[in-house]
Amino acid sequence: MSRTSAKRPKGREMFALGNEAVAEGALIAGCTFYGGYPITPSSEIMEIMARELPRRESGVFLQMEDEIASLGAVIGASLAGRKAMTATSGPGFSLMQEHIGYACMAETPLVVVDVMRGGPSTGLPTSPAQGDVQQARWGTHGDHPIIVLSASNVQECLEMTVTSFNMAEKYRTPVILLLDEITAHTREKIFVPEPDEFAIFNRTVPAMPPEWYKPFEETVRGVPPMPPLGSGYRFHTTGLTHDVNGFPTQRPDEIEDLMLRLFRKIDQFYPDIQLVDDHQCEDAEIIVVAYGSVARSARLGVDMARESGVKAGLVSLRTLFPFPRNPLIQRLGAARAVIVPEMNMGQISREVKRVASNRVQVRALNRIDGDIITPTQIYKAISQA
Amino acid sequence: MKAHLKRFEIRFSGLGGQGVITLGRILGHGLALGCGYNVTQTQSYGPEARGGASRSDLVISSDPISYPKAESLDLLAALSQEACNKFYRHLKPGGILLIETDMVRQPPSNVFIGLPFTKLAKEKLGAPQAMNTIVLGAITHILPFAQPRAMKKALEENLPPKIQAMNLKAFNLGQRQARTHFGPAPEIWEGNGMDEKEPDQREVL
Structure with a gap:
């Protein structure tokens, strides 16, 4: 919470909600797209992004018709090269599960903040719970690796949001940030460092000429470089199990290669991920x-x-x-x-x-x-x- | 030099729409950024937009705060009968009960301080919405560690310019009323962890 280092980094103090800290963190991490549908107790994140994003260079805010479409929009924005996020609570998180699986398969970096409230179903809109933990891990179907992070106080909300974006970009994976109503709705004095005080990770883009580019090729880290749509690199995106060119395949060797790489790109960095x-x-x-x-x-x-x-x-x-x-x-x-x-x-x-x-x-x-x-x-x- | 403060807990409670959460937020903002304390403010309300029970908890301390919710209250501000009945038992022995005397017709104890805040807002300001700021003014008077200047700054930083003048007036009204009706700050708060922290002693090696 309090920083003990003698030399204080540059920044400002805020008396902020957990949700406000998440929005601050997202903007520091370089988020330029938010697609969402409001739901208590996560709505403040959306309110702040709706206010702040249009003021920033190429910032886009979209309110969608529901949570399914919200995550769809976020995936699209991410494929187009944006750092993108959405925030929701239990009922909306359930609707997002299908697209979380799509993002795992299409290796799309994005951040989903789930502020947990009482459930099941509509449950307790304004009361805290931690009932979505296993849903965050296993909510979407199929065997898949995923990163799920959490935060316990307002300062951590800011730091973990930046970390969420960094991990999403580094490993080309959806990252779920699980908060609960209390963390999200607690106001506390926090220190917001200047953006350049943070280590910000951006996705790797291909270095080879477009005609040599294979979108889902094996690399040392297991994470293929990702060009933004429309930059001259052609690639095909699908939820079907695909080969290195991104087209559907039924060949067991290609299926195994893809699945093992999806797991390995997360597994081999456990010391970096497990905080x-x-x-x-x-x-x-x-x-x-x-x-x-x-x-x-x-x-x-x-x-x-x-x-x-x-x-x-x-x-x-x-x-x-x-x-x-x-x-x-x-x-x-x-x-x-x-x-x-x-x-x-x-x-x-x-x-x-x-x-x-x-x-x-x-x-x-x-x-x-x-x-x-x-x-x-x-x-x-x-x-x- | 500001006073050293151990865990000090305040709860504002009332009905949805009375401005209970805004009140907690502004007091917290002032104490955290203006007076330099560690403050956590949490809130609890029902799914309704208006009506229903609403409350806002503040924990204030010179040390980092681990648990953010209030457990045993030093000050309970009850702006409705229901809230007063519900939370009175959470008051610490010697804790102070502050009530809105028109809303709480049956105080659970004879030991309380109170003002007809809603009536004051209507009659003196012509703006019933400013009721919570009058409460803020009164509370700033009774809290020995809250500085009026920091609170006014917090009001300016949190409210839209259109209603700032009105709220500063309400704040001053609350302070004035508290000065005439409440007397000086309760003594128990003066001696209770309010002294300067003893400096750490260690062997020089």
């Missing part, structure tokens, strides 16, 4: 694993436990998928129990259980009544573990 923060983990006997706004409750809960003499620690996940297996194992150390508090019935606790195998006891702390898990509840769970 976690820790707090008091070195000698911890009981470790809390949390993400989103619950990570903030957990931090206070852990501090309360430390004050009462219990050696507790916190791992907060910034990357949810690919699940940060190694970073978590490294931090489990000498712990005898892990507690996973979530505003759902256990969507990450099973991942933690899988990673921890039988080394430590994994306990879930679930709350699904439309309210946040409090520090006191987490403190109690720690003292009972």
